[in-house]
Amino acid sequence: MVKIAIDAMGGDFGPAPIVQGTLLALKKKDFTPVLVGKKSEILPLLPKRYRDKILIVEAGDVIAMSDAATDAVKRKESSIYKAVELVKSGEADGVVSAGHSGATMTLATLRLGRLKGISRPALVTLMPTKTGRRSVVLDVGANVDSKAEHLAEFAVMGGCYAEDVLGVEEPSIGLLANGEEDSKGNEVTKAAFKLLQGYRGFKGNVEGGDIFNGSCDVITCDGFVGNLVLKTSEGVASTISILIKDYIKKSPIRITGALLMRKVFKLLKKEIDYAEVGGAPLIGIKGCAIVSHGKSNAKAVKNAIYQAISYVDTGVNEHIVTRVAELKNKEV
Amino acid sequence: MVKIAIDAMGGDFGPAPIVQGTLLALKKKDFTPVLVGKKSEILPLLPKRYRDKILIVEAGDVIAMSDAATDAVKRKESSIYKAVELVKSGEADGVVSAGHSGATMTLATLRLGRLKGISRPALVTLMPTKTGRRSVVLDVGANVDSKAEHLAEFAVMGGCYAEDVLGVEEPSIGLLANGEEDSKGNEVTKAAFKLLQGYRGFKGNVEGGDIFNGSCDVITCDGFVGNLVLKTSEGVASTISILIKDYIKKSPIRITGALLMRKVFKLLKKEIDYAEVGGAPLIGIKGCAIVSHGKSNAKAVKNAIYQAISYVDTGVNEHIVTRVAELKNKEV
Numbered sequence: 001m002v003k004i005a006i007d008a009m010g011g012d013f014g015p016a017p018i019v020q021g022t023l024l025a026l027k028k029k030d031f032t033p034v035l036v037g038k039k040s041e042i043l044p045l046l047p048k049r050y051r052d053k054i055l056i057v058e059a060g061d062v063i064a065m066s067d068a069a070t071d072a073v074k075r076k077e078s079s080i081y082k083a084v085e086l087v088k089s090g091e092a093d094g095v096v097s098a099g100h101s102g103a104t105m106t107l108a109t110l111r112l113g114r115l116k117g118i119s120r121p122a123l124v125t126l127m128p129t130k131t132g133r134r135s136v137v138l139d140v141g142a143n144v145d146s147k148a149e150h151l152a153e154f155a156v157m158g159g160c161y162a163e164d165v166l167g168v169e170e171p172s173i174g175l176l177a178n179g180e181e182d183s184k185g186n187e188v189t190k191a192a193f194k195l196l197q198g199y200r201g202f203k204g205n206v207e208g209g210d211i212f213n214g215s216c217d218v219i220t221c222d223g224f225v226g227n228l229v230l231k232t233s234e235g236v237a238s239t240i241s242i243l244i245k246d247y248i249k250k251s252p253i254r255i256t257g258a259l260l261m262r263k264v265f266k267l268l269k270k271e272i273d274y275a276e277v278g279g280a281p282l283i284g285i286k287g288c289a290i291v292s293h294g295k296s297n298a299k300a301v302k303n304a305i306y307q308a309i310s311y312v313d314t315g316v317n318e319h320i321v322t323r324v325a326e327l328k329n330k331e332v
Numbered sequence: 333m334v335k336i337a338i339d340a341m342g343g344d345f346g347p348a349p350i351v352q353g354t355l356l357a358l359k360k361k362d363f364t365p366v367l368v369g370k371k372s373e374i375l376p377l378l379p380k381r382y383r384d385k386i387l388i389v390e391a392g393d394v395i396a397m398s399d400a401a402t403d404a405v406k407r408k409e410s411s412i413y414k415a416v417e418l419v420k421s422g423e424a425d426g427v428v429s430a431g432h433s434g435a436t437m438t439l440a441t442l443r444l445g446r447l448k449g450i451s452r453p454a455l456v457t458l459m460p461t462k463t464g465r466r467s468v469v470l471d472v473g474a475n476v477d478s479k480a481e482h483l484a485e486f487a488v489m490g491g492c493y494a495e496d497v498l499g500v501e502e503p504s505i506g507l508l509a510n511g512e513e514d515s516k517g518n519e520v521t522k523a524a525f526k527l528l529q530g531y532r533g534f535k536g537n538v539e540g541g542d543i544f545n546g547s548c549d550v551i552t553c554d555g556f557v558g559n560l561v562l563k564t565s566e567g568v569a570s571t572i573s574i575l576i577k578d579y580i581k582k583s584p585i586r587i588t589g590a591l592l593m594r595k596v597f598k599l600l601k602k603e604i605d606y607a608e609v610g611g612a613p614l615i616g617i618k619g620c621a622i623v624s625h626g627k628s629n630a631k632a633v634k635n636a637i638y639q640a641i642s643y644v645d646t647g648v649n650e651h652i653v654t655r656v657a658e659l660k661n662k663e664v
Contacts, residue, residue, distance in 0.1 A: 034592060130574050141510060144518040175402050178559035186476040186556045209562025212571040221560075224518045225512035229564050231540025236568040239544040242462050243603055247596040259591025264579040266580060271575055 001032050003055075004308045005083040005092035006301075008037030010099015010107055012294040021301020021323060026053060031309055032078040034092050036083040037062075057082055062099070065294060069102030073110060080104055082215040084111050088288045091151055094308035098296040104247070105142055108282050108289035117324035120146065122154045122285030123223065123291060127232060128271045129216030136162045136171075140226035142282060148191035151175065151220055155196055156324045157283045158218035161224065164314040165281075165307075171217035173199070173316075174206030176225060180244030181205065188222065199327055278303025281311055288312050333364050335387075336589060336640045338633075340369030341394040342431015344626040350430060351377040353633020358385060363641055366424050368415040369394075384550035389414055394431070394498040399628060401434030403488055405442060412436055416443050419619045422509040426557045426620030426640035430613065430628040431530055437474055440614050440621035447649055449656035452478065453616030454486045455555065457562060460603045463546030468494045468503075468548075472558035474614060480523035483507065484661055488656045489549035495555065495614075497639075503530070503549035506538030508557060520554065557582055610635025613643055616652070620644050 006022055007251055008015045022033045023046075025107055034055040042056055059079040061071055065085050081097050084107040086092035097104045109121050122139035129135050132291055136158045143150065155173050162171035177185040184205050185193060196202045206216045208229065221229065248254045258265075270276055278300050279292035288311045292304045338354055340347045347369055355378075366387040367374050374388055391411040393406055407413055412431050416439040418424035429436045441453050454471035459466050468490045475482065475562075488504050494503035507525055509517040516537050517525060527535045538548045540561065553561065580586045602608055610632050611624035620643045624636045629644045 128571065130406075130571050144510060176560060178476060178556050186554075206567075208560045209567035209570070211564060212567040222518075224510050224521075225557060225560060228508060228540045228553075229560060232543060232561050232564050233540075233568045235544040236565045237543035237572065238541070239460065239462050240569065240572055240600065243600055244596060247599050248593070251595070253592050254596050257589045257594075257596070260589025261580070261593060262584050262589075263583070264576060264589070267579045268572065268575055 003032045003092040005034045005086040005095040007079045007083045007097035008035040010097045017298045020298035022300040025305040037079045038323045055156035055194040063103045068181035072103035077219045079167045093312040096290045096304045099290045112285045112287040118284040123280045129214035139223040142221045144224040146222040152195040153190035155220040160319040162217045164316040173218040174216040177205035335424045337366045337418040337427040339411045339415045339429035340367040345494045352630035356634040357637040360611040362388045369411045397433045404435035425644040428622045428636045430624035433623045444617045444619040455612045461546035468550045471555040473555045476556040478554040482522035483528040485626040487552040494549045496648040504535045505550040506548040506554035509537035520544040
């Protein structure tokens with residue numbers, strides 16, 4: 001049975017939503033959760049009937065959001081350090097943390113190591129599209145100042161993820177640029193374009209709007225750009241929702257209309273709610289690490305755990321190693 | 333009276349929306365439009381009573397969207413070339429074009445020249461925010477691979493634009509990065525941060541979400557990033573609107589709700605409709621050039637003309653020259 005190490009202490013709201021999310025996940029999936037953190041805080045949150053289904057590993061230290069990511073490697077008693085070590089020692093197959101994302105990424109990269117052929121792991125997110133299918137966007141924040149080779153590796157990893165984890169057949173892969181024409185891009189994306197030319201599924205440059213229209217399964221970009229795209233999207237969605245609420249409040253007719261449309265807003269919220277996705281896999285490491293939002297609620301934690309289980313189940317890592325070798329032979 | 337040269341031929345839909353937009357603008361503002369293009373196509377669109385209020389300059393050639401921007405300098409009979417030349421010769425104060433944006437930017441930069449102290453002109457857009465006030469974002473596509481000095485100049489120009497054209501007192505200026513902390517950013521933004529430290533209104537790094545929450549008046553970024561942010565925002569807004577429409581169609585109750593909420597959607601559309609803004613000023617040139625969307629309707633053209641008029645009226649260019657000198661002295 002798949003074992004998932006869960007950093008019980010890392011989130012902004014302490015262990016409660018993490019433990020609740022774990023319990024929710026257990027209701028639907030067969031796996032063994034290993035909660036890592038302060039037993040004294042975790043145990044009171046566990047109903048008796050779950051106690052034999054869940055393992056607890058004691059960890060007395062917690063890395064706070066305000067701590068430096070670089071300190072993480074020294075904080076060997078921290079919940080995230082210990083959770084990652086469980087994957088390293090083979091006692092767990094994957095790790096989920098809603099804690100300090102820099103610390104999680106640093107530890108997962110340094111302690112578990114990178115996959116053969118991968119120079120930089122990347123953070124993956126799934127974006128909603130018009131078609132209902134989600135698009136894979138990477139890197140959304142593991143790296144800044146990526147080189148062309150890194151972008152090409154991201155493209156390969158994103159393709160494997162779409163194929164194996166999301167079940168997309170022959171996923172199309174795009175390079176995020178300031179226009180669709182081959183001549184568009186900045187220095188780095190232009191060089192990445194050349195490296196990817198002819199690679200399976202590579203369809204060339206795509207634009208910001210393509211992330212959401214479902215025309216491309218995998219969108220490749222530098223982590224600086226990916227972070228901006230992600231935060232911008234959240235900003236637009238939240239502004240639209242605030243504007244709608246403001247406008248509604250101004251008239252009883254509109255309030256009635258909004259009530260009749262409640263279901264619509266609920267569906268929309270579900271579509272664009274990050275909690276539905278749960279977390280961002282750090283792809284390219286030997287193992288599986290899911291980076292969740294610090295503000296994750298129980299549902300987000302549950303979905304992050306589901307993500308870890310599918311990631312482990314699919315063997316996407318072996319696939320990446322084969323494909324990245326394929327890409328690099330092509331270059332020679 | 334302010335004279336605005338208007339490229340009558342450049343838009344995707346031919347001269348009709350351009351001429352209609354010009355007529356709309358004339359109803360509310362006192363200015364002299366100079367329509368540049370094929371007289372034979374423009375004249376039939378002009379009601380007789382307007383003929384003495386509008387000048388027409390014949391131009392037999394049109395630069396198509398598929399033409400290379402670099403050819404623009406050779407196409408001296410094209411409508412956009414001639415429109416820019418009117419500004420150069422002082423026969424017009426500003427130019428508006430919904431044609432080939434690369435050609436417009438190239439011509440405006442090369443034929444009119446850059447302001448003293450500015451190495452690269454930038455394209456400015458206005459984004460809607462939660463507060464109702466629009467934020468100034470630049471560069472949204474005039475340059476890729478900007479250096480730190482360029483970003484610093486963009487920041488200065490954006491500040492002058494917010495102050496003079498939008499009337500914002502002591503505008504706050506942010507640098508778009510992958511996090512708010514001073515340590516965030518990529519190589520280029522980190523160097524730009526240092527150049528801007530201590531500059532009036534500079535508040536450090538801002539994130540993608542800050543574009544829409546109104547917390548910052550001016551958002552500075554490289555044109556590659558700015559283009560992505562812009563296209564991503566449009567993509568999110570359009571996806572949300574499509575999802576809402578899809579969900580609504582599925583039940584009569586929701587249709588009723590939507591009807592009662594019609595006004596809400598109309599207000600929202602107005603807020604996020606690019607036609608409300610009209611066009612993007614190319615800032616940093618000796619003169620005034622407004623780059624409009626190829627798909628501009630009459631309203632967008634009207635608003636682009638209004639933008640040109642306010643730009644010319646405010647004397648923002650002189651302000652930029654003073655302020656950029658201030659910034660550069662600071663650096664010494």
